[in-house]
Amino acid sequence: MTNREPESRELEIGLLPGEYWWGGRVADGKSMPYGASAFGADLSGEVGGNQAAPLLISNKGRYIWSEEPFSFRFGEGALSASGSGALRFGDGHGDLREAFRAASRSFFPPVPDVPEELLFTAPQYNLWIELLYEPTQDKVLQYARDLLDRGFPPGVIMIDDNWHEPYGNWTFHSGRFPEPKRMVDELHALGFQAMLWVCPFVSPDSAAFRELEPQGLLLKDREGKTAIRKWWNGYSAVLDCTDPRAVAWIHGRLDALQAAYGIDGFKLDAGDPEFYEPDDRSAVPATRAGHCEAWARVGLKYRLNEYRACWKLAGQPLVQRLKDKRHEWEGDGLGAVIPDGLAQGLLGYAYTCPDMIGGGEFSSFRTDRLDQELFVRYAQCSALFPMMQFSAAPWRVLDEEHMGYCLDAARLHARFGGEILALARQAADTGEPIMRHMAYEFPGTGLETVRDQFMLGGTLLVAPVVTRGARARRVAFPPGTWEGDDGSVVVGPANLEIEVPLSRLPYYRKR
Structure with a gap:
């Protein structure tokens, strides 16, 4: 060696x-x-x-x-x-x-700690697609009640963008959330944990900007002026997370939300390298990727966290969600979920979450062209990932049959929750992925180019359907004896075509 x-x-x-x-x-x-x-x-x-x-x-x-x-x-x-x-x-x-x-x-040696356990043992519910920029206290509570009324297990519920006053203030909008403490208390009583969306951007005409700029806690451009960057919600200043004082400031804001309202954790969005420039001036000189890493370190304080953009920090107890996928079968839609999830694991990001079921890229997600079969296959594909995340309410966009298949997927994830959590704890000890490439677990068996199936840990082979209209698919079985969800037994190595009705997510346990 x-x-x-x-x-x-x-x-x-x-x-x-x-x-x-x-x-x-x-x-x-x-x-x-x-x-x-x-x-x-x-x-x-x-x-x-x-x-x-x-x-x-x-x-x-x-x-x-x-x-x-x-x-x-x-x-x-x-x-x-x-x-x-x-x-x-x-x-x-x-x-x-x-x-x-x-x-x-x-x-990137592993840290012997895992993110919040509920993220692994129950589905997550992100309100982005369901509410977009119009979340309210009443809508959040109604979504939670509707989940339970329809038999979905309680889990983490994420209140996304625009729950707040201008970006950077991180205080509840008094009109949309008049009694946030009562809302969080009710969510807790129903069995949910509550998570809020935040980002490193600061609205230029906000109270936060007026507080931060004189202290030099905002990123500066190459001329030494406060940088104003265009991002998907407009133009904003950017918190300089290479400065410990800026990190202490944002931690103070987030801690205050926890203390005042009982908020359990935070979805820390943005931080993408493209929002920074190579010649930006910061407290500690950094590359674009270095600024992304600095924002990701902010979340290490919170056991309940989620990131979408991250640089390095593999082995750390940070949840990494796949980027927003399109409501499509191919391209950057369902067909990309497994390959991208496998890539996460092989880069050391063990605590992975697929994107929102049905696709989180809101411009492609329209109910007037919603594909119910695609929605179901998204749910099944996510069910045996380390985590799964709903957003659009299945009972609103699906008929009873298709909604029932999504409920089955949610309950399957909860049933495997203890096993997934045990694998997460193993990852915290060894650094190994929870969701593994076939070639990772079975070297030398010619499975390097298999992109549509994966191993959950070392013994469970998962083969979701990612092709429109498919009611059969081929599965590559490594050496060993494999017992299927349908009671079948396969002796590998073998490459077999199996039946996959819309109701089925195929998986096989190695004996």
Whole structure:
């Protein structure tokens, strides 16, 4: 076994026969594994609205790591990489799993703690698609009651954007939420935990801006002026999270919400590298990715948390949701959920959540063209991820039959909750993914290019349906004896076509 740390910031290695690679940006999951065709990415720029890490790992036991963003390219039988920091190349680790373990031990060792347990043991309910920019106290409570009335298990309920006064103030809007303490108390009595959406942006004409700017706690542009950045909700200043005083300020605001109203945790959105510029001025000089990392560190204080954009920090007890997916079968819709989820795990982000069921990209989610079959398959695909998250109310957008299949998926997740939580605790100890690539768990069996099934831990093979109209699909079974959800028994290795009626999420336990 060798671990070389070259002085050069450029590296070129020849690909081995049958070698495949994963890593870089989660949003490139559908392009993984790399190696069979030309592909490249630059981690110093945009990272596709999701997590990223300066890591590449291969099924031949090799990896590349850097503390700083780097660019890489596969082509003509070689992998080339270059960056602003030293590139560390390790080899001799045997297979994908051992390469991951070696990189994890050296560069992102796990923290022996897990996020809030309820995130794993029950479905989550994010109110974004259901309420968009119009959440109110009454609507939140009605959604919670409707969930229970229809048999859905209580879990974490997330109140999304616009519950607040101007961005940065982080106080409840008095018109939309006249009695937030009463609302949270009722949610708790119903069995839910309450989560609020926040971001690092500060409205320029807000009380928070007038407080923060004179103290120098806002990001500055290259000319030393307070930076005003365009983001999806307009133009705002940005909290400088490289400054410990700014972090203490936002923690003070969030802590106050917990103390006054009983809020349980926070969805910490935005922080994407593209909202920063390479020549921005901050308390501690940072790359775009470094600013993303600084915002992600804010959430480490809260056991109930969620991120969508993140740089590094694998092994930390942070929940990482896939970016907003479209209400589509292919492209950046349901077909991307499993490949992107597998990429999360192989980058060290163990506590993963697929996007909202049906797709969280609101411009594509319209009830006038809603595909009920797609909604059900989204729910089934999510059911045996480490976490699952509803948003659009199934009883509002689906008929009784399709709503019933979604309820079955929610109850299945809750039934497996104890097992998933045990795997989360294992991840906190070993750093290993909860949701695993087939090639990770079964090296040398030719499963590197399988992108539509996965392992939950080491013994449960999950094969959701991600194709419109499919009532049969092929499943690749590794060596061993596998007992199916339908009572069937398969002896692997085998590649079999199975029946998948709309009511079924296929999964198989290794005996």
